[in-house]
Amino acid sequence: MRLTVDGRPIEIDAEPDMPLLWALRDLAGITGPKFGCGIAACGACTVLVDGQPVRACVMPVGAVEGAVTTIEGLAEGDALHPVQQAWLDEQVAQCGYCQAGQIMSAVALLAEIADPSDEEIDAAMGGNLCRCGTYPRIRAAIRRAARDGAGA
Amino acid sequence: MSRAGTITRRTLLVAAVAVAGGVAFGYYAYRKPYPNPLEAGLEAGEAAFNPYVTIGSDDTVTIIVPRAEMGQGVETTLAALVAEELDVALERVRIEHGPASPAYANIAMLKEGVPFPQFDESWLAELARDGIAVFGKFLGLQATGGSSSTVDAFVKMRRAGAAARETLKAAAGKTLNVAASSLQTADGRVTDPATGRSVSYGEVAQAAARLDPPAEPALKPREAWRLLGTALPRTDMRAKVTGAPIYGVDVALPDMLHATVRMNPHLGAPMRGMDAQAAEAMPGVVKVVPIAHRLGHGFAVVARSTWHAFRGADAVEADWAPATYPADDDGLWAAIEAAADESGFSLRDDGDVDVAFADAPRERLVEAEYRAPWLAHACMEPMNATARLADGRLEVWAPNQVPTLVQKLCAEAVGLPAEACTVHTTYLGGGFGRRLETDYAVYAALVAAETDGRPVKVTWTREEDTTHDAYRPAAYGRLRARLGDDGLPAAIDMKIASPSIMASMVPRIFPGVPLAGPDRSLVDGTFNQPYAVPDYRVEGVPVPLDLPVGYWRSVGYSYNAFFHECFLDEIAAAGGHDPVALRRRLMQPWPTAVNVVDTLAAMSGWQTPPGDGRARGIAFSACFGSWSGAVVEVAEGERGVRIERVWLAADVGTALDPRNIEAQLVSGAVFGLSAATGQEITFAEGRVAQSNFHDYDAMRIHQCPRFEVAVLETAPEMGGVGEIGTPPAIAALVNAVSALTGERLRRLPLSHAVTFA
Numbered sequence: 001m002r003l004t005v006d007g008r009p010i011e012i013d014a015e016p017d018m019p020l021l022w023a024l025r026d027l028a029g030i031t032g033p034k035f036g037c038g039i040a041a042c043g044a045c046t047v048l049v050d051g052q053p054v055r056a057c058v059m060p061v062g063a064v065e066g067a068v069t070t071i072e073g074l075a076e077g078d079a080l081h082p083v084q085q086a087w088l089d090e091q092v093a094q095c096g097y098c099q100a101g102q103i104m105s106a107v108a109l110l111a112e113i114a115d116p117s118d119e120e121i122d123a124a125m126g127g128n129l130c131r132c133g134t135y136p137r138i139r140a141a142i143r144r145a146a147r148d149g150a151g152a
Numbered sequence: 153m154s155r156a157g158t159i160t161r162r163t164l165l166v167a168a169v170a171v172a173g174g175v176a177f178g179y180y181a182y183r184k185p186y187p188n189p190l191e192a193g194l195e196a197g198e199a200a201f202n203p204y205v206t207i208g209s210d211d212t213v214t215i216i217v218p219r220a221e222m223g224q225g226v227e228t229t230l231a232a233l234v235a236e237e238l239d240v241a242l243e244r245v246r247i248e249h250g251p252a253s254p255a256y257a258n259i260a261m262l263k264e265g266v267p268f269p270q271f272d273e274s275w276l277a278e279l280a281r282d283g284i285a286v287f288g289k290f291l292g293l294q295a296t297g298g299s300s301s302t303v304d305a306f307v308k309m310r311r312a313g314a315a316a317r318e319t320l321k322a323a324a325g326k327t328l329n330v331a332a333s334s335l336q337t338a339d340g341r342v343t344d345p346a347t348g349r350s351v352s353y354g355e356v357a358q359a360a361a362r363l364d365p366p367a368e369p370a371l372k373p374r375e376a377w378r379l380l381g382t383a384l385p386r387t388d389m390r391a392k393v394t395g396a397p398i399y400g401v402d403v404a405l406p407d408m409l410h411a412t413v414r415m416n417p418h419l420g421a422p423m424r425g426m427d428a429q430a431a432e433a434m435p436g437v438v439k440v441v442p443i444a445h446r447l448g449h450g451f452a453v454v455a456r457s458t459w460h461a462f463r464g465a466d467a468v469e470a471d472w473a474p475a476t477y478p479a480d481d482d483g484l485w486a487a488i489e490a491a492a493d494e495s496g497f498s499l500r501d502d503g504d505v506d507v508a509f510a511d512a513p514r515e516r517l518v519e520a521e522y523r524a525p526w527l528a529h530a531c532m533e534p535m536n537a538t539a540r541l542a543d544g545r546l547e548v549w550a551p552n553q554v555p556t557l558v559q560k561l562c563a564e565a566v567g568l569p570a571e572a573c574t575v576h577t578t579y580l581g582g583g584f585g586r587r588l589e590t591d592y593a594v595y596a597a598l599v600a601a602e603t604d605g606r607p608v609k610v611t612w613t614r615e616e617d618t619t620h621d622a623y624r625p626a627a628y629g630r631l632r633a634r635l636g637d638d639g640l641p642a643a644i645d646m647k648i649a650s651p652s653i654m655a656s657m658v659p660r661i662f663p664g665v666p667l668a669g670p671d672r673s674l675v676d677g678t679f680n681q682p683y684a685v686p687d688y689r690v691e692g693v694p695v696p697l698d699l700p701v702g703y704w705r706s707v708g709y710s711y712n713a714f715f716h717e718c719f720l721d722e723i724a725a726a727g728g729h730d731p732v733a734l735r736r737r738l739m740q741p742w743p744t745a746v747n748v749v750d751t752l753a754a755m756s757g758w759q760t761p762p763g764d765g766r767a768r769g770i771a772f773s774a775c776f777g778s779w780s781g782a783v784v785e786v787a788e789g790e791r792g793v794r795i796e797r798v799w800l801a802a803d804v805g806t807a808l809d810p811r812n813i814e815a816q817l818v819s820g821a822v823f824g825l826s827a828a829t830g831q832e833i834t835f836a837e838g839r840v841a842q843s844n845f846h847d848y849d850a851m852r853i854h855q856c857p858r859f860e861v862a863v864l865e866t867a868p869e870m871g872g873v874g875e876i877g878t879p880p881a882i883a884a885l886v887n888a889v890s891a892l893t894g895e896r897l898r899r900l901p902l903s904h905a906v907t908f909a
Contacts, residue, residue, distance in 0.1 A: 015435070018457070018459055019459060022457050022458055022459035025458070026410055026456075026457035026458050026459065027457060029404060031395075031397045031401070031402040031404070032394075032395025032396075032397075033395070034399075034401070034532070034533070034581070035401060035458070035534065035611065036532050036533075036534070036614065036845075037614045037844055037845050038462075038613060038614055038615075038844075039614070039844055039845070039846065041844060041845035041846050041849075042532070042845050044532060070395065071394065071395030072394070072395045074394075075394060080393065080394070084393045084394065087389075087393045088385075088389055088390060088393055091383075091385065091386055091389060091811065091815070092393075093223075093386070093388070093389055093392035093393060094223030094224065094225070094815060094819060095222055095223030095531075095532065095533070095579075095580060095581050095582045095583075096223065096388065096391075096392030096393075096398075096579070096581070097399060097531075097532040097533045097581030097582060098532050099392055099393060100395045103393060121853070122853050122854035123854070125853045125854075126852050126853055126854050128853070129532070129845060129849075129850060129852065130532070130853075131530060131531065131532050131582050131584070131823070131826075131850055132223045132582065132819045132822075132823075133818055133819040133820075133821070133822025133823060133826075133851065133856070134815075134819070135822070135851075135853040135856035136818060136856065136858070136859055137815070138853060139853070
């Protein structure tokens with residue numbers, strides 16, 4: 001099975017009903033997307049498929065049509081994506097486990113709405129659970145990224 | 153009971169600690185340091201100065217931070233302690249967790265466990281702290297818990313940096329042929345200010361490491377700090393925003409297999425048998441392995457991917473034996489409430505409570521029962537570990553809070569001595585106390601014994617994680633107070649019944665070791681609070697239930713602050729006092745506590761009523777060496793109650809990284825608010841009824857209030873920060889919602905009584 005992940009074509013030996021998350025993590029060695037729940041309830045596995053945020057833990061790999069972008073494909077070399085940079089500047093992460101999914105959801109949000117309101121941030125990010133309670137800094141980082149033109 | 157009676161009981165316990173610790177082993181042995189665990193693993197050109205510092209001839213400075221980085225920022229703060237004294241830039245050092253070793257024992261964590269309030273500076277309390285420190289040295293328990301890492305490291309890791317700096321200066325002095333005392337250090341170099349000549353640390357590292365370091369090198373005064381006391385960029389941040397493979401679940405080894413476990417959901421009970429035929433025939437499944445260990449009974453499915461293992465596990469038919477504890481909530485709560493009729497232990501018994509209540513008129517009595525549920529930790533990273541058993545050596549990669557215990561228990565499980573086991577501690581995707589347990593690592597070791605030398609990563613499903621926790625114990629409080637003519641409490645009597653965590657955990661770690669003394673955590677947050685009330689008794693009753701319970705962020709404070717601080721609001725209401733005014737009044741002997749309450753009142757505008765459809769609640773808790781309080785403001789909305797604003801104030805004595813402390817306070821509060829609003833583990837048919845985030849959720853971003861935080865530094869001693877936001881946030885929320893609804897709420901989670909938006 002062929003996929004395009006983070007701009008690279010990859011070949012994996014997966015059954016079509018294998019979730020994209022596990023194909024990425026265990027077969028392709030792309031461990032940036034995290035396993036949290038397996039039922040699309042926490043968002044830790046969020047990746048973009050053709051720019052749309054999807055929960056990779058419930059997306060059968062055989063149903064993937066389009067290019068997959070993971071947290072590992074955001075930066076260009078040493079240059080962080082503006083959303084990652086905002087996360088760094090605001091010192092968002094604590095344990096960090098959910099943050100790959102948070103950042104991917106934020107990237108998708110800002111691509112859709114360049115300057116989201118607090119309500120739009122809350123609505124877009126409600127599916128991403130954080131047990132460390134970094135939400136205030138997530139909001140601040142999204143606002144900062146919006147100011148820096150991440151969605152442009 | 154009289155004060156004398158209390159003292160006698162405490163003395164007995166202290167004596168027991170002293171015998172177990174110092175006296176039996178001798179003080180000389182206590183003074184002797186453990187060998188440096190870094191000596192064995194040095195690279196070419198690398199010199200080890202002490203268990204915390206190595207320097208390579210290429211100028212690479214490595215700092216060992218032997219505590220679990222589980223989000224609390226400990227890696228950054230502890231590395232800064234060394235870097236501050238060593239005069240190196242934090243962004244240029246390499247930071248490693250290092251090996252499992254008793255050289256990294258956490259003494260401060262045990263000191264917090266002595267049966268005295270943190271503000272008790274009596275000779276008896278100090279004697280107990282010294283005694284437990286000696287004991288802790290011999291126990292050699294390397295652990296991250298009890299909000300103790302920074303307090304424990306504050307002197308010893310600065311000393312490690314300073315001792316290395318002084319020996320580098322001594323070696324440089326020989327090279328440069330000048331007196332070491334005239335040399336200066338900065339940014340990884342030793343310089344002679346008279347001539348401007350300098351050498352790099354790497355150039356003299358080998359010679360310096362051979363010198364005897366000063367035992368107690370002078371530490372920089374606070375005015376000279378460059379790093380400490382400032383907001384440092386976290387050393388783990390870049391890895392965490394780029395998706396780097398830093399967690400236990402990300403471990404990848406050549407030829408590695410994947411696996412998952414399914415253990416008996418009737419916790420602790422055996423597996424009578426299983427039918428694994430269908431599973432073993434499934435594509436991708438390698439084998440099914442039974443697991444029988446005192447920590448759990450069940451099976452593992454080994455496969456080519458984690459998903460294949462999950463699917464295989466679903467196909468195994470297991471015959472689970474029933475558990476020994478009551479099968480449902482009714483039975484469990486009956487056992488807890490029945491225990492409250494028994495007598496327990498007391499760590500506070502001031503005045504004469506029985507006399508105070510004997511003639512109490514009805515209208516001066518306040519009585520209440522409080523209930524807090526079982527809770528799961530629900531770390532974002534499900535339990536997991538990776539192990540390889542080959543050539544008589546066991547290697548374990550585990551996101552864990554107790555490396556020396558992981559080493560011991562994993563080695564034992566596969567019949568090896570502890571020295572034959574190497575533990576690699578990864579970053580933790582959340583800990584909260586769950587990873588003070590070792591089950592995930594032991595199971596991985598047992599599975600690795602069945603894979604012919606191939607490494608195997610064992611990842612639990614979320615469902616397995618939720619249903620096989622060491623739960624925050626349920627707790628029941630039976631509380632009463634007698635008011636004086638002034639409406640102030642003249643007598644308070646509290647009885648707390650809950651399963652003992654020590655009684656549950658010690659047999660898991662040290663089977664056969666007898667338990668000594670009361671489990672203080674059962675009454676933490678009640679007996680040790682800074683309120684002056686003439687007759688004051690707290691009794692704790694351990695409930696004998698054979699159900700695994702464990703340390704959950706803030707432990708006993710998580711339910712006792714709720715009991716204590718909400719009951720205090722009931723006392724305030726009955727006596728006609730404002731909740732803030734009542735607390736200030738009772739706290740007068742402890743100005744640090746008064747200052748926290750005053751700060752909160754000012755921040756939140758307590759004197760200004762919050763307006764229609766809104767209410768505020770306040771709570772305070774002296775915990776983990778710090779003084780912590782919260783005000784929560786709630787509002788009625790169309791879709792339910794909203795938590796709109798939270799003010800947090802904590803006096804931590806010395807704030808090493810104010811921005812990180814603010815993050816920890818907010819984190820602890822969100823953790824508490826998550827639990828108080830809706831979390832609850834219940835039991836049915838002998839098993840946990842919840843399984844995943846759909847029925848055991850936590851606060852989401854749209855539910856998260858605005859926070860304002862004050863970090864104070866007036867307390868004489870440094871306190872912890874990782875857990876202190878949780879207890880007051882829970883209690884302040886309950887007080888706020890009770891004020892909003894006009895109905896006193898005494899049971900958690902609050903979702904039993906109100907709907908949250």
